[in-house]
Amino acid sequence: MPELPEVETIVQGLRPYIFKRKISHLKIFLPKIIHTKKVSPNHLIGTTIENISRLGKNIIFQLSNECHLRVHLKMTGQLLIKFPEEDFQKHTHAIFSFDGERFKLNYRDIRKFGFIQIFSAEEWEKWPKESPLGPDPLEVTFSFFEEKIIKQKRMIKSVLLDQTFLAGLGNIYVDEILYHSKIHPQSLPINLSSNAVQELYQTMVKVLKTAILLRGSTIRDYLGISGEAGNYQSKHQVYGRVNAPCHKCGTLIRKIKVAGRGTCFCPTCQKLEQGRRQADPL
DNA sequence: AAAGATGTTGCAAC
DNA sequence: GGTTGCAACATCTT
Numbered sequence: 001m002p003e004l005p006e007v008e009t010i011v012q013g014l015r016p017y018i019f020k021r022k023i024s025h026l027k028i029f030l031p032k033i034i035h036t037k038k039v040s041p042n043h044l045i046g047t048t049i050e051n052i053s054r055l056g057k058n059i060i061f062q063l064s065n066e067c068h069l070r071v072h073l074k075m076t077g078q079l080l081i082k083f084p085e086e087d088f089q090k091h092t093h094a095i096f097s098f099d100g101e102r103f104k105l106n107y108r109d110i111r112k113f114g115f116i117q118i119f120s121a122e123e124w125e126k127w128p129k130e131s132p133l134g135p136d137p138l139e140v141t142f143s144f145f146e147e148k149i150i151k152q153k154r155m156i157k158s159v160l161l162d163q164t165f166l167a168g169l170g171n172i173y174v175d176e177i178l179y180h181s182k183i184h185p186q187s188l189p190i191n192l193s194s195n196a197v198q199e200l201y202q203t204m205v206k207v208l209k210t211a212i213l214l215r216g217s218t219i220r221d222y223l224g225i226s227g228e229a230g231n232y233q234s235k236h237q238v239y240g241r242v243n244a245p246c247h248k249c250g251t252l253i254r255k256i257k258v259a260g261r262g263t264c265f266c267p268t269c270q271k272l273e274q275g276r277r278q279a280d281p282l
Numbered sequence: 283a284a285a286g287a288t289g290t291t292g293c294a295a296c
Numbered sequence: 297g298g299t300t301g302c303a304a305c306a307t308c309t310t
Contacts, residue, residue, distance in 0.1 A: 001289040002290095003289065057290080072290080073290090074304090075288070075290055075306095111288090111305045111306050111307085112304075112305055113290065113291085113304060113305070158299090163291080170289060171289060171290085172289060173289095219289065220288075220308080221307095222289070259300095262287075
């Protein structure tokens with residue numbers, strides 16, 4: 001569900017509530033969503049949340065006892081601030097309480113793909129080696145991006161979805177970024193002109209920043225921490241618009257499968273470049 | 283009404 | 297390397 005803009009919105013929303021708060025209680029309804037090898041969940045009680053950050057689509061809590069929590073929402077996970085007067089919601093799998101606070105932090109996930117992982121200090125140090133994330137799309141430099149992308153031999157959509165290439169993009173934003181960059185999702189990076197790569201980079205930053213300002217996209221399940229929907233879905237040009245007319249040229253938006261994912265694009269605005277080899281056979 | 287789709291990702295198989 | 301299909305699971309659409 002949540003991609004970079006949604007996760008960023010959640011992290012920003014969480015800070016005022018739980019930064020420097022001490023965990024007083026943790027109720028777990030579905031134990032399998034807690035992933036831990038060495039640290040018992042009980043060990044979190046009494047620790048303070050020293051920092052809340054985002055790594056790609058991962059939400060990271062740094063705790064005062066040197067442990068770290070990693071929350072991955074996968075498709076339908078939610079983190080919600082709830083007050084006692086609010087009703088208990090179905091699919092709530094864990095609830096954090098904080099010293100002296102009326103609100104609780106609920107972890108909810110309809111499809112149960114997401115998880116909360118607990119790392120000891122040593123495990124946390126080793127984690128980046130086990131799952132090497134690429135740079136953040138909002139921090140990567142153009143030269144690094146360009147140099148790395150032109151070496152890729154698979155379709156551009158597949159590259160952009162790969163979290164070891166860049167961490168944070170998902171199906172919605174890749175489709176939207178490719179549309180605004182006028183790049184066909186099945187293009188091979190080698191066939192992109194240097195102007196096209198530059199446009200792709202600039203568009204990526206612009207789309208993500210705009211989506212963060214609008215607090216993400218709500219298609220079905222995504223909600224901010226107070227239960228608010230995002231607003232970027234109203235700006236979508238291709239995602240969820242199969243058979244609707246392209247806003248630029250009127251051609252009907254098509255949907256195909258690329259890299260195993262439903263992929264929406266405008267066949268007129270996003271042409272597949274032929275590639276120098278085929279275009280100039282001497 | 284059964285089948286296919288859904289914002290993710292890790293793994294197996296080819 | 298690179299791909300594809302599937303699995304985890306609930307719900308909505310065709």
